[in-house]
Amino acid sequence: MELLHNLAVGFGVALTPANLLFALGGALIGTLIGVLPGIGPIATIAMLLPLTFHLEPTSGLIMLAGIFYGAQYGGSTTAILVNLPGETSSVVTCIDGHQMARQGRAGAALAVAALASFFAGCVATMLIATFAPPLTKVGQSFGAPEYFSLMVLGLIAAVVLAHGSVIKAIAMIVLGLLLGLVGTDGNTGGTRFTFGIIELTDGIDIATLAIGIFGLGEIITNLTQPPETRALIAKKITRLWPTREDFHRAWPAVLRGTALGSVLGVLPGGGATLSAFAAYALEKRSSKHPAQFGRGAVEGVAGPESANNAGAQTSFIPMLTLGIPGNAVMALMIGALTIHGIQPGPQIMSERPGMFWGMIASMWIGNLMLVIINLPLIGMWVQLLKVPYRFLYLAILLFCGIGVYTVSNSAAAVLLAAFFGVLGYVFTRLECEPAPMILGFVLGPLMEENLRRAMRISSGDPAIFVERPISLGLLIAALALCVLVALPAIRSKREEAFQE
Amino acid sequence: MSVGGEQNDFPHPFWRMLARRDVLAGLLFIGVAVLGLWLSRDYPIGTALRMGTGYVPRLLCWLLLGLGAVVLVQGLREAQDARPLSSSDVSALRPVIFVTASLVIFGLSIERLGLIISILLLIGVGAVAARGLRPFETIAAAVVLIILSWGIFILGLGLTIPVWPEW
Numbered sequence: 001m002e003l004l005h006n007l008a009v010g011f012g013v014a015l016t017p018a019n020l021l022f023a024l025g026g027a028l029i030g031t032l033i034g035v036l037p038g039i040g041p042i043a044t045i046a047m048l049l050p051l052t053f054h055l056e057p058t059s060g061l062i063m064l065a066g067i068f069y070g071a072q073y074g075g076s077t078t079a080i081l082v083n084l085p086g087e088t089s090s091v092v093t094c095i096d097g098h099q100m101a102r103q104g105r106a107g108a109a110l111a112v113a114a115l116a117s118f119f120a121g122c123v124a125t126m127l128i129a130t131f132a133p134p135l136t137k138v139g140q141s142f143g144a145p146e147y148f149s150l151m152v153l154g155l156i157a158a159v160v161l162a163h164g165s166v167i168k169a170i171a172m173i174v175l176g177l178l179l180g181l182v183g184t185d186g187n188t189g190g191t192r193f194t195f196g197i198i199e200l201t202d203g204i205d206i207a208t209l210a211i212g213i214f215g216l217g218e219i220i221t222n223l224t225q226p227p228e229t230r231a232l233i234a235k236k237i238t239r240l241w242p243t244r245e246d247f248h249r250a251w252p253a254v255l256r257g258t259a260l261g262s263v264l265g266v267l268p269g270g271g272a273t274l275s276a277f278a279a280y281a282l283e284k285r286s287s288k289h290p291a292q293f294g295r296g297a298v299e300g301v302a303g304p305e306s307a308n309n310a311g312a313q314t315s316f317i318p319m320l321t322l323g324i325p326g327n328a329v330m331a332l333m334i335g336a337l338t339i340h341g342i343q344p345g346p347q348i349m350s351e352r353p354g355m356f357w358g359m360i361a362s363m364w365i366g367n368l369m370l371v372i373i374n375l376p377l378i379g380m381w382v383q384l385l386k387v388p389y390r391f392l393y394l395a396i397l398l399f400c401g402i403g404v405y406t407v408s409n410s411a412a413a414v415l416l417a418a419f420f421g422v423l424g425y426v427f428t429r430l431e432c433e434p435a436p437m438i439l440g441f442v443l444g445p446l447m448e449e450n451l452r453r454a455m456r457i458s459s460g461d462p463a464i465f466v467e468r469p470i471s472l473g474l475l476i477a478a479l480a481l482c483v484l485v486a487l488p489a490i491r492s493k494r495e496e497a498f499q500e
Numbered sequence: 501m502s503v504g505g506e507q508n509d510f511p512h513p514f515w516r517m518l519a520r521r522d523v524l525a526g527l528l529f530i531g532v533a534v535l536g537l538w539l540s541r542d543y544p545i546g547t548a549l550r551m552g553t554g555y556v557p558r559l560l561c562w563l564l565l566g567l568g569a570v571v572l573v574q575g576l577r578e579a580q581d582a583r584p585l586s587s588s589d590v591s592a593l594r595p596v597i598f599v600t601a602s603l604v605i606f607g608l609s610i611e612r613l614g615l616i617i618s619i620l621l622l623i624g625v626g627a628v629a630a631r632g633l634r635p636f637e638t639i640a641a642a643v644v645l646i647i648l649s650w651g652i653f654i655l656g657l658g659l660t661i662p663v664w665p666e667w
Contacts (some may be wrong), residue, residue, distance in 0.1 A: 056658055070554025165522075171529045171567040178536060190553030193539055216599060223595035223630050327653050387563050390630045394641050397599065398619060401606045401651060404642075406659055418600045425596060430525040448556045460549030482627070 002116045003129060006357050010129075013358025014365055019062055022055070023366045026063035030070020031373055034086050034380045035078050038389050039396055040257075041071040041087070042435075045332045047396075047403040049339070057340040058355040062362040064336055065316070068329050069121065069363065072272055072314055073370045076113040077381055080106060080301070080462055089272035089308040096293060096300030103296050108242040108359040112250050113305040117224045120258040120306035121367035124313035127262055128211030128320070128360050132349065135295030135321040144453035145464050149474035151447050154324045157268035159436055160485050171434045174336040176437035180444020187452060199412035206335035207407045209215050209441060212417035213434045214328070215400040217424020224425075242298070244293050250302035257303040261310030263412035268326040276304040281365050298360055313363060320356065321346060324443075328435040331442040517576065533565035535541025595629040602626035614664040615654070619646050 013019060033044045045064050052060030073085030080097035093113065100109035142150065159169040182193045183203030194200040242250070260282060261275035283303040285295045293300050317335075319326045323345035325331040328345070334344045342348070349356045404417040426432050459465035464471045517523060536557060543554025602625035605666040623642040627633045653659045 044534070051657065054659075056562045084559065165571075165574075167567060167570050168522075168525055171525075171564060171571060174560050174564045174567060175532060175616055176530070178532075178557065178564065181557050181560075187551070188553045190543060192543065192553055192557055193536065195539075216603065219631075220592075220595045220599050223599070224592035233511075354531055390633050391637070393630065394626055394638075395645055397602065398622055398645050398649060401603055401610075401622055402653060403662075405607065405610055405661070406653070409660070411607040411611055414610075415604055418603040418607070421598060421603065422600055426528070430521045430528065432525055451556065452551050454550065455548050460547060 002133075002159065003349040006133075006353070007129060007361060009353055010357030010359075010361030011388065012163055013058060013354045014062065014361035016068050018056075019059055019358065019362060019414070020365070022063040023066050023362045024061045026066020027070040027366050027369045027373060029063075030072075031074035031077075031370065031386065033067070034076075034090075035239065036073035036074075036387070036392060037078060037082075037084050037086050038392060039218065040214075041068050042210070042328050042332065043215040043218050043396070044071075046207060046214050046236040049207040049210065049332060050403050050407045053339050053406075057337065057342060057451045058358050060336055060340075061355065061359050064333060064365075065359060065363060066366045069309060069366065069372075070370055071311050072305075072312050072376050073114060073117050074381065075308075076117070076301075076373065077110060077378065078111045078307055078385065082385060087272075089183065089276045089312070090275050090304075092274075092304045093301055095280070096295075097298050099294065099296035100298070100301065105296070106159065107247055108298070109301050110235065110378055111242050111375060112302050114247060114371050116254045116302045117309040118279055118367050118371045119254055120261060120310035121313060121370075122364060123258050124265070124310045124365070125360060125364045127314055128317055128363070131317060132321050132356075132360070136346045136349045137275070138470040141320045141382075142346075142458060142470070143468075144450045145468050145471045146474065148447060148450040149465055149471040149478075150322065151324060151443050153474045153478040153481075154268045154318070154326070155439060155443065156481050157267060158326060158439055160269065162434050164431060164487050166482075168432050169298060172432055172434065172437040176440025176442075179209065179437070180441040181448065186445075186449075197409075197412065198409055202408075203406050204416065204441075205413065206338075206438075206441065207416035208331065208404055208413045208417050209330075209420055210332055210335070210438060211400050211404050212420025213424035213437070215396065215403075216417065216421025217428060217434070219396055219400075220421060220425040221428050222389060223393065233330065242354070246298045250298050253299040253302040254306045256282060256286070258310045260299050261307030262314045263312030264307070265311030265399055266326075267326065270382020271315040271327040271469055272308040272312040273327075276308040279303040279307030307373075311368075316363075319344070320348065320359075323348075323446075325439055328438045331438045334442050348366060361366055407432065408490040520575045520578060521577065522571055524575075524576025526568050526570075526575055529564055529568030531568075533561045533568055536564070537563035551582060598625055598629035601630070610661065613661045613663065614666070615650065616663060617665060619649065640651055 013024065029044065030041065033039045033041065044067055048064065048067070055063070069489075071087050072089055073091035074086060076093045076097065078084055078086030079090040080101050081092040083098040085094055097109045097113065100106065155173050159166055159173065160260065164427065179194070184191050184201050191201055241363050257279040262278050264275045264278060265271055280300060282301060283299045284290055287297070287299060315326045316332060318326050319330040319333055323334065326335050336479040337344050342352070400417065401414060403415050405411070405412050422453060424434055454464055455462075465475060501577065529613045540557045540561065543557065544552035545554045545558060546552030602622045605625055606618050606622040609621055620642055623638060627638040650663070653661065654663060
């Protein structure tokens with residue numbers, strides 16, 4: 001069995017003491033920032049991105065991945081106990097999870113959330129291991145025109161599935177593509193948009209941009225809002241294990257949530273948040289007693305929690321196999337690879353099997369660690385919720401500053417990040433989602449390169465994109481998505497879906 | 501905040517129209533696109549076969565200009581006073597200024613004054629951004645954070661950041 005052999009290679013890498021430690025570290029940091037409202041996995045990964053430069057690439061990726069799926073576990077704790085989403089992906093967990101807690105069943109809700117997440121994490125890990133090799137083969141058969149069209153489709157799909165105005169999101173992508181072009185043009189040697197600043201001739205570093213837009217922008221946005229009151233459920237959590245009835249009702253919901261999350265996670269723009277929302281809607285609609293939803297239905301916790309974890313993990317598939325980021329976190333992962341000079345794409349699996357399979361194996365190990373971190377140690381995480389945001393933001397601010405400085409040991413990067421922080425805040429206020437911009441930023445240079453290659457193949461004839469069947473198919477899919485969103489009937493349906 | 505209060509923030513209809521999110525977003529995109537086109541005016545464009553430095557950037561700028569115009573028109577055609585920005589958005593300047601300033605000062609001081617002093621400056625200026633942070637709390641936070649970052653970045657990761665000022 002090739003799969004077993006590959007997994008054996010992976011566990012060999014993931015089970016080394018150093019990598020176990022980094023998986024644990026990532027899981028711990030992920031849980032921490034998942035529990036704390038006001039800081040999310042994107043900002044955290046951005047801040048830690050410069051540090052991964054000092055690590056082995058595999059260890060760095062294992063840690064960053066741990067932060068991402070760890071945050072999905074931690075986010076549910078806050079949602080259940082405080083009725084505040086620690087992460088956007090646990091918004092729906094608040095609805096029924098917090099009601100369960102108020103009925104004195106906080107322990108059961110937490111256990112269901114953790115076990116559902118663990119189950120989903122195991123399934124998603126297996127899915128990645130199964131589907132990555134064939135997808136990689138597809139990716140390897142692609143030429144420059146196909147790759148260009150695939151990136152177009154990826155970007156468009158990411159926008160359609162995200163919430164908010166589609167036109168604004170496409171504009172944000174174009175803005176990101178432009179930012180990605182800042183610096184020296186590798187083909188002609190000419191500099192672009194550098195304003196004569198020497199530090200910009202190497203281009204904008206992804207860590208600088210992400211720390212500014214997500215880290216600092218988030219701080220400013222949080223500080224402009226009045227401090228939220230955190231009504232912690234004061235009762236001691238006595239009974240952790242769910243009842244037999246809970247298991248009986250949660251089990252099918254977990255299966256449905258895992259399936260839905262796994263599918264939605266692979267799609268560009270999908271991932272944890274969309275999966276959780278969709279799973280809640282599905283559970284509510286398919287339930288025999290929908291009136292219980294909103295009053296502490298265990299399915300309302302089990303479904304979304306399994307879906308967000310499955311979605312978080314399967315969103316690694318397009319990034320690992322094709323080098324196409326489906327969401328902002330994956331864009332940062334690609335950034336982590338390029339820091340080490342590793343070109344993301346289908347060649348990674350054959351060139352660096354240890355890294356590829358090691359990371360996948362570490363996800364399963366990390367999920368196991370997370371159940372252990374979350375269930376018995378729940379009291380410790382709850383204590384952290386008592387730290388007010390006014391302390392937290394000072395620490396985040398400082399780590400942003402040091403993080404940016406260490407990217408290239410340059411003061412100019414810190415000033416640039418400060419500028420992007422203001423920009424990030426402005427975008428939030430104008431309801432322009434910054435995530436598509438990061439996707440565009442990562443893909444900008446790659447798209448230009450593939451466009452140039454495609455034009456060289458066709459002697460400058462743009463018809464090559466519609467003459468090649470695969471490329472044509474990808475472009476038609478992208479166009480179809482645009483048309484679908486523009487149709488009034490679908491549009492209202494889409495808004496409805498995000499309203500829920 | 502009452503709805504009536506928000507409407508009084510921008511009494512003139514022109515400003516009220518300008519304060520709509522989509523109008524501002526559209527203007528922002530158009531502004532960036534125009535700036536990009538102006539900056540790239542001398543970049544060689546080349547042909548589709550041999551693309552010059554300016555080919556793709558100028559293409560993207562025109563695309564952004566078009567998208568910005570669509571967003572702007574959408575904003576102008578929205579129902580009267582739909583979701584305008586309010587005065588609470590303007591009073592948010594305090595965190596914007598002090599968060600940015602703290603980072604700028606940190607960036608300018610870290611190489612000359614070293615890690616310890618630049619952390620003190622960052623915390624000092626950054627603490628003004630939030631309301632309700634007491635002086636004692638700020639000092640305590642600064643001490644904890646200095647020890648923490650020294651431990652992580654200097655001791656743990658061995659980064660070559662100067663710790664003290666260079667005389």
